[in-house]
Amino acid sequence: MEDPITQYDTLRSQLAELSDSLEQKSTALHKIRGHTERISARLKKLQKREADLIRRDTELEDELEKIEERKLDIGRQIFVLKKRERALRKSQVPHRQNFATPPLQRDQAELTLPVVNQAAPSRAACNVNPTSSRRMADPGSEDDFDGSDDNPGLEAPNPSEIIGHDDTTGIRTEHGTTYLIDYSHVTRLDDGSWVELQCGICGVNYHGKNDYYKSLNGFKRHLSRFHQIPTLADDQVVAHCKIVRRLSTDEIDALRLGLPGALTMRKIAGSTVDQTAPNYNATNGNSGINTMQTSTDDIVLRLFPTIIKLPNTKYVELRCNVNGCGINSVNYRANQATEFKGLNGFGKHLKQSHPEEWDAITDCVTYSTRGLPSPAERVLSLCSQRELTDREVEGIRQRGREAYKIDCKTATRKRDRDRHRVTRSTSDDDESADTADETESDFEGDNRVGIKRARQSKSGQDSCRKPSRRTTTSIQDKITVDMSPPRPNTTQHQLEDYCPCSLSGHPCRMAGCEKPKICLNFPHSDACKTSEDCHLRPTCTNVAALQHCHRHDCPDGHDDAALRRVRFQHNHTSH
Numbered sequence: 001m002e003d004p005i006t007q008y009d010t011l012r013s014q015l016a017e018l019s020d021s022l023e024q025k026s027t028a029l030h031k032i033r034g035h036t037e038r039i040s041a042r043l044k045k046l047q048k049r050e051a052d053l054i055r056r057d058t059e060l061e062d063e064l065e066k067i068e069e070r071k072l073d074i075g076r077q078i079f080v081l082k083k084r085e086r087a088l089r090k091s092q093v094p095h096r097q098n099f100a101t102p103p104l105q106r107d108q109a110e111l112t113l114p115v116v117n118q119a120a121p122s123r124a125a126c127n128v129n130p131t132s133s134r135r136m137a138d139p140g141s142e143d144d145f146d147g148s149d150d151n152p153g154l155e156a157p158n159p160s161e162i163i164g165h166d167d168t169t170g171i172r173t174e175h176g177t178t179y180l181i182d183y184s185h186v187t188r189l190d191d192g193s194w195v196e197l198q199c200g201i202c203g204v205n206y207h208g209k210n211d212y213y214k215s216l217n218g219f220k221r222h223l224s225r226f227h228q229i230p231t232l233a234d235d236q237v238v239a240h241c242k243i244v245r246r247l248s249t250d251e252i253d254a255l256r257l258g259l260p261g262a263l264t265m266r267k268i269a270g271s272t273v274d275q276t277a278p279n280y281n282a283t284n285g286n287s288g289i290n291t292m293q294t295s296t297d298d299i300v301l302r303l304f305p306t307i308i309k310l311p312n313t314k315y316v317e318l319r320c321n322v323n324g325c326g327i328n329s330v331n332y333r334a335n336q337a338t339e340f341k342g343l344n345g346f347g348k349h350l351k352q353s354h355p356e357e358w359d360a361i362t363d364c365v366t367y368s369t370r371g372l373p374s375p376a377e378r379v380l381s382l383c384s385q386r387e388l389t390d391r392e393v394e395g396i397r398q399r400g401r402e403a404y405k406i407d408c409k410t411a412t413r414k415r416d417r418d419r420h421r422v423t424r425s426t427s428d429d430d431e432s433a434d435t436a437d438e439t440e441s442d443f444e445g446d447n448r449v450g451i452k453r454a455r456q457s458k459s460g461q462d463s464c465r466k467p468s469r470r471t472t473t474s475i476q477d478k479i480t481v482d483m484s485p486p487r488p489n490t491t492q493h494q495l496e497d498y499c500p501c502s503l504s505g506h507p508c509r510m511a512g513c514e515k516p517k518i519c520l521n522f523p524h525s526d527a528c529k530t531s532e533d534c535h536l537r538p539t540c541t542n543v544a545a546l547q548h549c550h551r552h553d554c555p556d557g558h559d560d561a562a563l564r565r566v567r568f569q570h571n572h573t574s575h
Contacts, residue, residue, distance in 0.1 A: 170256025505538035
């Protein structure tokens, strides 16, 4: 056991070490507090400086607003002064005097008496004061250049003959766009070129209020109102418009000054019905499929008629896929391809150019329980479908036709003159003559005229014969119409009532399923179960995969393809 004195010395030395450590840490803590106070003071100074800067910015903004208001007031005063000066100069112009002497006739005009113009000058001709492109437009006043003359090529007084020439005459700049006052649909682009614009969707450039659409802003409002396209930038508006032609500087000068020989502008106005977006439905529309009336649908389906929207909200480009046809447009004129308009256009092409393939789909479902498939399903089964990506759809939405190109493969449009021509039967001439005599004898003393049907007991068919006159030949033009009764429908249930397993072509795997079954045996025999329906066939795998079945003798079911596809994706253990 250690001595107490030794223990006391040890404890005292430890206490001294702890005291030194505490003193050192206290000193460090004091220094940290000093640094913290200095940082806090600096932070307060920075916050105060930031508040001063914000207050100064606010004061500068207030001063800037006052300056802008003063500029507006000065601009209004300048506009009023110019208007008074214009009225004063207009009152000083001699009345009924023609100032628009062509340059080539000036020498002759000096030797002859002045020609008096019998017609009253227009307001644009009397307006002799050049207007600046930077003037402040009065929202409550009409400009003197009203553009009331429909023919800009008429000879009109030239203001430059009276006062100094000004390049800004007839040009206005407002809201960042520059256009001609009399022809506001003629606008100047960012690259400095002048173009004549039309709506790229409906082709309108005139809103029916005795004025053209005012530059890009007017077309922007038109696209938003009539085509449900949201607010676009200027370059996007140009992409959705059609550039009719590009105008040179001389052509612009002739238009804005009303010189002889200026271009003639065509006014194209459309009614509200013509400009509104169509309803794409199965009975009267462009695509044949129910679609949502959104701005994207309106842009894509109107700009590209061969693109449709499927029920799964995907856009697909269609082409005829019968025997590698690949046609998606028709040539109505030389070197001018017109794209098929939706499913209706492809349906007409398939019925005219590929009647066998079109009728094959009809024949295999003639005696189905639900009738023929919808025209949309028939067209889709015979066309190839290229799905558009989201990036391509967004590109079309932003840049129109510049974002997506469709290679048109055309077929020359030929009128089938013999399609409705009635063929003459040569083997039944004697029988036709005899039947014609019988028909005429039946109609003796009868006031009714027209086509009558003569029953034939042997063929079991009706022949619609037009009785010939007694002065013509007895050989008749005959049209044979199939009047045989249709095959009776022997099914006892609707298609959706059957077990989805047997409808898909495999035995039912659900225990205790009481739904009616379809017989899976083919060909049918006496071994088939009486409880199973032998008049329906399981779904064809091509129909389930949204493909065209090329087998003309396919024994499987093709009717009501949409319902069959839904029932094909079923739960095997519970349904």
